[in-house]
Amino acid sequence: MKTLLLATALAASTFAAPAMARDTVLHIPLADVLSMPEAKDKLDPSMKFFLAGAPTPKIVKRLSTDVSNPKTNGVGKSDEFGCKWAALSALISLQNSAKREGGNAVVDIVSYYKKNEYRSATDFECHAGSIIIGVALRGTYAQIAD
Secondary structure, three states, X not given: XXXXXXXXXXXXXXXXXXXXXXXXXXXXXXXXXXXXXXXXXXXXXXXXXXXXXXXXXXXXXXXXXXXXXXXXXXXXXXXXXXHHHHHHHHHHHHHHHHHHOOOOEEEEEEEEEOOEEEOOOOEEEEEEOOOEEEOOEEEEEEEEOO
């Protein structure tokens, strides 16, 4: 009986097709996230965010560079809303770290999902799976002129 069970399990694992996980890539304007009502409640209005390639005020001092890589549960959410929610989480994390370092901005922000850089002056990249939605943003904390 044990031999039959072992043979059955071996055959099933040999012939089972690998599952294809969904990984939908979306490019969403950062401005859409910054205009969300939740962003207005959770982001400090004195903290500024600039994607790489976007015009920035004069940078007085560059501080450290870091990555925020939040995920959100995508069940019951549209891909776009989940992406915006994950991006907002990333911005909150970057904001808090920038403040700790004495910065008033995060500059040169790029998408950095699985260490693959996506650069746009207007959009960030998001990956939506069947269950999980994720965004990775890398930015440099900075002090900018008012």
